Amino acid sequence: MTVSLEFLGTGTSSGVPIIGCTCEVCTSPDPQDNRLRSSAIFHTRDKHILIDTSPDLRQQLLRNVPPRIDAVLYTHMHSDHTAGLDDLRPFNFRQEERIPAYLPENAMGDFQQRFGYTLEPIRHRHGTVPNLDIHVIDPAQPLNVAGIEVIPIPVLHGRLPILGYRIGPIAYLTDVYALPDESWPLLKGVEILVTTALKHDEIFGHMNLTQALAFIRQIGPSRAYLSHIGHELGLARDTEKLLPDNVQLAYDGLVIEA
Ligand SMILES: [Zn+2]
Ligand SMILES: [Zn+2]
Ligand SMILES: [Zn+2]
Incomplete structure (x- = not known):
């Protein structure tokens, strides 16, 4: 099975540029310094599986319209990963059908609180609300999503347990602070690893660049891409010089194939 991953958005929660910021990254003319909020889409020959619905989803899907969306996999419920949900x-x-949406178990309460209107009976909606078929994920099992095997990868986002996803040789992890012990074997043999590097300084919740590079060395993929990037990481062209040969900064619109 050939699988590719398209980065729809590679920015942290405020996006880059940040509204009103005049730093050199936020005012850079380089398109690779322009980052929408985090979403991605896995493509196989005929299936298209979206990861997260960023607040910029409409703009992202207009750039390269997928023929359909077979399912949505949510990593967690923070707004930068969910609030474009209505653009489904x-x-x-x-x-003309419901779209299956897969949620981590601990996200269900938040989903009900924030997006409870999507769970109302269909007759009350008049097409104004996305029509989803919600599935709660058991992270101990691989998922069958539209006939494709998807491995949920438990990740710690600070103290919050969230999920990343692996399809075949590609693993997409976002908002990574640490990997719990049970997840290491799930990444064995991965060829392409996507992980996060928000900035240079240490923060709670996400890896910084140094931590991300150490993490990549420990996992040992052939190639790795960094995403969920903040303006504090610096210009893309300067940051690239700090990276080993097998690591690159992701950018919006990048498609990687395994
Ligand atoms: Zn800035
Ligand atoms: Zn988050
Ligand atoms: Zn995030």
């Missing part, structure tokens, strides 16, 4: 509606209209 055009795919409901086109596909």
Whole structure:
């Protein structure tokens, strides 16, 4: 099975540029310094599996419209990964069916609180609300998503347990602070690893660049890409010079194939 991953957004929660910031990254003319909020999409020959619905989802999917969305995998419920959820509606209209959405178990309470309107009976909606088929993930089992095997990878985002996802040789982890012991074997043999590097300074919740590079060395993929990037990381062209040969900064619109 050939699988590719398209980065829809590679920025941290405020995106880059940050509204009103005049730093050299936020005012850079380089398109690789322009980052929408984090979302990605796995493509196989005929399946398209979205990861997260960033607040910029509409703009991201207009850039390269997928023929359909077969499912959505949520990593966690923070707004920078969820608040574009209503922009799934055009795919409901086109596909004339519910879209399966997979949530980590601990995200269900937040989902009900924030997106409870999507769980109301369909007759009350008049097409104004996305029509989803919600599945709660058992992280101990691989998932069958539209006939594709997806391995959920437990990740710690600070203290919050969230999920990353692996399809075949590609693993996509976002908002990574640490990896619990049970997840290391799930990344064995991974060829392409996506992980996060928010900035140079240490912060709680996400890896900084030094931690991300050490993490990549420990996992040992052939290639790795850094995402969920903040303006504090510096210009893309300067940061690239600090990276080993097998590590690159992701950018919006980048497609990687295994
Ligand atoms: Zn800035
Ligand atoms: Zn988060
Ligand atoms: Zn985030």
